[in-house]
Amino acid sequence: MLPARVAAGAAGRVIVDTHIVSVHQETPIDRTFQLAIPSEAHTAFQFTPGQFVVVHDPREAKPRRRAYSISSPPSTAPFLELTVRDMGTFGHAFYGLPAGTALAMRAPAGRFVLQEAPGERVLMVAGGSGVTPFRAFVGDMQARRATTPATLLQTAQQAEELVFHERFTAWAHTHAPFTYVPTVTRAAPEHPWAGRRGRIDAALLHAHLGAPERTRFYACGPAPFVQAMLALAEEAGIPADRRHKEQWG
Template identity: 35%
Template sequence: MPKNIVEMEIEAATAELPDTKTLRLKWPDNYDPSFKTGQFITVYWPDTPKYKRAYSLSSCALDKGYFEVTVKRDGKMGTRIVDWAAPGDTLFVIPPVGRFLPVYEQEKHLVCIAGGSGVTPFRGFAREATYRELRTRITILYSVRTTNDIIFNQEFRELEEKNPHFKFNVTCTRLAEEDPWSGRRGRISADWIKSIATDMENTVFYACGPTALVEGTEQLISKELGLPKEQLKLEKWG
């Protein structure tokens, strides 16, 4: 059954980083879509209907009245959004679809591996689990170049305070030696994953971000850790 395309007003445009912006797209009156946390929407500008881009929702299914997407300056659409999108502008939105869904089961541990803007759907994962006070463990392993590239750092730290089952771990890959960062450095490794996921049988791995990171994670999980593909969910772009 085809989904209705809806024109939505940009209610807020928030700069997360100099090259990253979150758009809040306000639902029109009497619009109440059925969707799930972790899905993506496809958007296009009214004046360029043939150029469409899909973005993971950075909001969750319990955030009513709006969708949020968080976009890096990349390509025609990303550049226009980051540099020019402003409250009052409108975008056409194809409603959410996708199967990159959190498994909210009490005994499960969701290990969410991200690079760059690939962390955006995991904001939704953590939000819903926190809103619902779920006991499902969620751990984000987030790879960035430097501390200046961390998206949602403050919100994730606040969610850690509210939710004892949520952890946000960052590793930096290109910091100068003299940088005062006291956290982890280097790429995501099998050893780091094993130190986090101590009950492999009940762990579900998610990987989202650039193709190289997602494919590298797939190799780590399936080859080095020897886990079945059923325990791994992937979402990649570019």
């Protein structure tokens, strides 16, 4: 076990030395890494579902810093989880790290956060690895037994790449206010996937919208996907201050 170290980084934000406690294979291209928060930093690492941390490898002479949405709900403290896709230079290196590896991590930040109000609903749309903050949203709602109606539309190219698919399916079965709709865009016709096929389109969005002025809309994933989803949300009449985005790639 490494000695815990806490330092002040840019803009006074706390940076901690942490290490990978465990690694879980989510899909053929995504792994979840559980990281430990040193006790001295528990307060600084309190977060709201949807926030991200910035990670670097302290062994690098010129550290590259990358953001990762926290994929676990706050109830898992003093641990948090990041789910990393085997994509891009840093993403590929992170994906290959074994348990026990030391990392440095900056305290949570970001405004893409879960907001709930009585009489409102939450509509989340995720493309590819953009589903990570929504596991934190949904896990938090489940931990609080929240009654807010919430729908997650998740799209992936292949059925095997639907991240957290089993967990979301199970939560939807046991937690009535939560609806989960996975859709797959590139499965071969002979593939046994029995769920929806095709992109998230206006018809699918409308089917889960409710009253646009009482819907909080969240889109996360690669930039072209997020921009397309925001355009659909605008066309559907969701006010600008209710459309939230987090995008990368």
